[in-house]
Amino acid sequence: MDPKSTLPITRGEFAGLALFHKVSFESIAGYLLGIPAVEYEPDTVIISPQVANATMYVVLSGSLEVRLEAPDGLLVGTLSQGDCAGEMSVFDNSDPSAWVVSRDTARLLPLERDIVLAMLHASHDLCLNLLHILSQRLRFNNRVMTADKHHIRRIEEYATVDALTGLHNRRWMQSMFEREFQRSIMGNLPLCALMLDIDFFKKVNDTYGHLAGDSVLAVIAQTTTMSLRPSDMIVRYGGEEIAILLPSTVEEDAMMVAERVRHAVLHRNIELPDGTFHKATVSIGVSVLRAGDSMEALIARADKSLYTAKASGRNCTRLIA
Numbered sequence: 001m002d003p004k005s006t007l008p009i010t011r012g013e014f015a016g017l018a019l020f021h022k023v024s025f026e027s028i029a030g031y032l033l034g035i036p037a038v039e040y041e042p043d044t045v046i047i048s049p050q051v052a053n054a055t056m057y058v059v060l061s062g063s064l065e066v067r068l069e070a071p072d073g074l075l076v077g078t079l080s081q082g083d084c085a086g087e088m089s090v091f092d093n094s095d096p097s098a099w100v101v102s103r104d105t106a107r108l109l110p111l112e113r114d115i116v117l118a119m120l121h122a123s124h125d126l127c128l129n130l131l132h133i134l135s136q137r138l139r140f141n142n143r144v145m146t147a148d149k150h151h152i153r154r155i156e157e158y159a160t161v162d163a164l165t166g167l168h169n170r171r172w173m174q175s176m177f178e179r180e181f182q183r184s185i186m187g188n189l190p191l192c193a194l195m196l197d198i199d200f201f202k203k204v205n206d207t208y209g210h211l212a213g214d215s216v217l218a219v220i221a222q223t224t225t226m227s228l229r230p231s232d233m234i235v236r237y238g239g240e241e242i243a244i245l246l247p248s249t250v251e252e253d254a255m256m257v258a259e260r261v262r263h264a265v266l267h268r269n270i271e272l273p274d275g276t277f278h279k280a281t282v283s284i285g286v287s288v289l290r291a292g293d294s295m296e297a298l299i300a301r302a303d304k305s306l307y308t309a310k311a312s313g314r315n316c317t318r319l320i321a
């Protein structure tokens with residue numbers, strides 16, 4: 001059979017895609033003749049700001065991730081069956097503003113600029129569907145921007161940094177953690193939380209004095225911060241407890257981050273005010289965002305995981321379901 005006379009998708013697949021909702025198959029099918037559907041392996045870069053793009057990709061199966069700064073940078077959105085990517089470059093001839101990467105094996109329908117414009121000219125319903133997709137993205141971005149401005153104004157009214165550790169304090173956490181939580185909910189993005197506690201911290205204070213305890217706390221705060229990504233959010237939760245929010249992070253990666261922090265502290269020699277050195281360990285609890293969670297529930301579950309870690313002998317990481 002001549003490849004130029006074949007269609008990349010069936011009528012059934014066509015009808016199941018949001019982009020083609022209520023669009024007549026016959027009005028569009030001719031434009032799709034000879035365009036092959038392409039399958040991409042996981043972690044393949046589909047679109048990059050470093051490469052000019054004139055193609056709109058329709059997701060037939062699998063899913064894509066939209067990331068900023070780098071192919072493995074901050075996750076800002078996911079695209080699944082029926083969604084499209086690259087349409088803005090098609091319309092405005094500008095370079096892409098983000099990386100689009102296949103999250104798993106993804107089957108995509110690549111449509112070049114001239115084909116997209118011809119299809120839009122041929123179908124009023126297709127125009128409405130694409131406008132709906134773009135308007136939903138714009139609404140999401142507007143909600144995030146409005147929330148950002150509101151929280152920035154609130155944050156500017158208060159002191160937000162703990163003097164001893166240099167970490168943000170609970171007041172900052174209440175605003176910024178909630179902001180990131182809402183962004184994750186609206187964007188259907190993964191989110192994890194860590195609760196860290198210094199093992200036997202009271203014994204350090206009782207044995208060496210509170211100045212030594214302050215030194216231990218400050219060094220562990222610094223060590224923890226150095227083990228995190230720039231997008232991770234860390235606060236002094238209270239006493240010797242530290243809370244960390246990990247945006248766009250799944251369970252497996254959160255456990256890796258927690259273990260990286262734990263090992264960094266374990267191998268750090270902490271100099272005390274009297275010139276001696278002290279070895280400290282930490283226990284860490286992990287929680288993963290669930291459907292129906294509140295920010296308080298996510299933190300409370302991380303705290304419960306922390307107590308499980310302490311009950312397991314300390315100097316370990318635990319996650320309870």
